[in-house]
Amino acid sequence: MNKQWWKESVVYQVYPRSFHDSNGDGIGDIKGITQKLDYLKNLGIDVIWLSPVYKSPNDDNGYDISDYQAIMDEFGTMADWEELLKEVHNRDMKLIMDLVVNHSSDEHAWFMESRKSTDNPYRDYYIWRKEPNNWESTFSGSAWQYDEQTGEYFLHIFSKKQPDLNWENETLRNEIYSMMNWWLEKGIDGFRMDVINFISKAPGLPDAPNPEGKKYVGGGQYYINGPRIHDYLQEMNQKVLSSYDILTVGEMPGASVEDAKLYTDPSRNELNMVFTFEHMDLDSGPNGKWDLKPLELKDLKDNITKWQTGLHGVGWNSLYMNNHDQPRMVSRFGDDKEYRVESAKMLATFLHMLQGTPYVYQGEEIGMTNVRFDSIDDYKDIEILNMYKEKVLEGSEPHESVMESIYVKGRDNARTPMQWNASDNAGFTTGKPWIKVNPNYSDINAEQAVQDTNSIYHYYRKLIQLRKSNPIIVYGEYKLIDDANEQVYAYTRAYEDQKLLVLTNFSREVAEFQIRDNELTTGTLLIGNYEDVEENLESATIKLRPYEARVYIG
Ligand code: TEU
Ligand code: CA
Secondary structure, three states, X not given: OOOOHHHHOOEEEEOHHHOOOOOOOOOOOHHHHHHOHHHHHHHOOOEEEEOOOEEOOOOOOOOOOXXXXXXXXXXXXXXXHHHHHHHHHHOOOEEEEEEOOXXXXXXXXXXXXXXXXXXXXXXXXXXXXXXXXXXXXXXXXEOEEEEOOOOEEEEOOOOOOOOEEOOOOHHHHHHHHHHHHHHHHOOOOEEEEOOHHHOOOOOOOOOOOOOOOOOOEOOHHHOOOOOOHHHHHHHHHHHOHHHOOOEEEEEOOOOOHHHHHHHHOHHHOOOOEEEOOHHXXXXXXXXXXXXXXXXXXXXXXXXXXXXXXXXXXXXXEEEOOOOOOOOOHHHHHOOOOOOHHHHHHHHHHHHHOOOOEEEEEOOHHHOOXXXXXXXXXXOOOHHHHHHHHHHHHOOOOOHHHHHXXXXXXXXXXXXXXXXXXXXXXXXXXXXXOOOOOOHHHHOOOXXXXXXXXXXHHHHHHHHHHHHHHOHHHHHOEEEEEOOOOOOEEEEEEEEOOEEEEEEEEOOOOOEEEEOOOOOOOOOEEEEEOOOOOOOEOOOOEEEEOOOOEEEEEO
């Protein structure tokens, strides 16, 4: 398998608004990030992925960009950003930027021109129609907005302040490529590409089938992995990406393993890796993310195994269990009360021992948890607020059950301020934070975690270090074992003449694991999340305590 630095790296995602506020206005900013670089370096990570810091009216916290080549006022200046890049590089880390080009803000100069008249030179940069179709926006309601100036509708798969760009237009594509080259010439180390598999829409934008006669329905089949997506990515690769030694990761809801092979097979010259959503959908019912359903371990095993074996030797996986759009992983897949520390370490072990590039989302490394605000007014996310309005204020669903779904799945779970220490507002700001701090910061914070050598933070450090000294963790071939076990997710990795045995108990009960003759039978403990563990693999039956994780190497 081809060795690449981006396969051997661990990426840390910073959501700037919630990371660290340097000037007391309650909003995280770029200087605030620069002040925390030593913390990240000590964690051992290689790459920082910065969620959008571009100029934006913040309808969707920076994912609505009004100028791709300027910094958001609240976050600082271009000089601050340049300083950040320099300081990242001084510490031998890399910086990748978010690229949001499925849509722009409606306050982008292109859109302000586009809406002026039907013959404006920028008209065709966006997608206009005389009549809307029946597609639903990800953020509730119609995906079309009527615009009075010309009496036509424009498409917005996300909020109505995020009009979709028209990738059919070659001039638009070239503007995007030159913008990307401009950032790369500044020295950045790659891009995370927002919903990049949405950029090619099916000709004619047909109505989606609507058997239940709903007002609006998802039109994903007409824009997810659309007809020209591979042409566009190959063109982007040729005109931009191929000139640099960079990391590229495409965020791709609705991409299957078969799609991901096409996107990440190096011989096709598209991207290095994608973020799949399949494992993020396993705890949702048929009516989408707010339709809560408990996770079955078997479904997780089937899904992860499909991706691990499917991409092996073809493309490359990205590994994540949470980010700024997802609830906190310890609350979702572990136990954020009685076994918070154990289960956070178990999940980290599970993820970092898989084949692929691991992504750590800010606060994950100290086991930050979901939050429960009593009032809907304490929530800030457009997806949550639009959904609540549609279901409770304009619909007939009870407040309580909708709040419950927000507690479990809402994006603001991940967006409460980073918990730095036990002082006011968790040391995030000296002012009033833009969103409330999780009240558990006096127990869960980075200062405590750095001091406590048994903390989740130090466990992540160890996992990351192990990756540097054991190529098997990066390149070894994955195999699921004991697939019928209802509590334990167990797998092996094989590389040259070495083997890893990874045992993770996903339950709060003691679990048994039976070692079979054809698996690793002699090995030594590489890492584990409990004290008093057999250092050598001897017995055929292993008893794992609640959320226990062990990795043996032999
Ligand atoms: O997210 C894309 C996406 O489809 C989902 O993650 C979605 O935002 C939501 O979580 C569905 O429930 C990307 C960004 O990561 C997200 O923050 C943006 O809001 C979205 O694109 C629009 O740019
Ligand atoms: Ca600030």
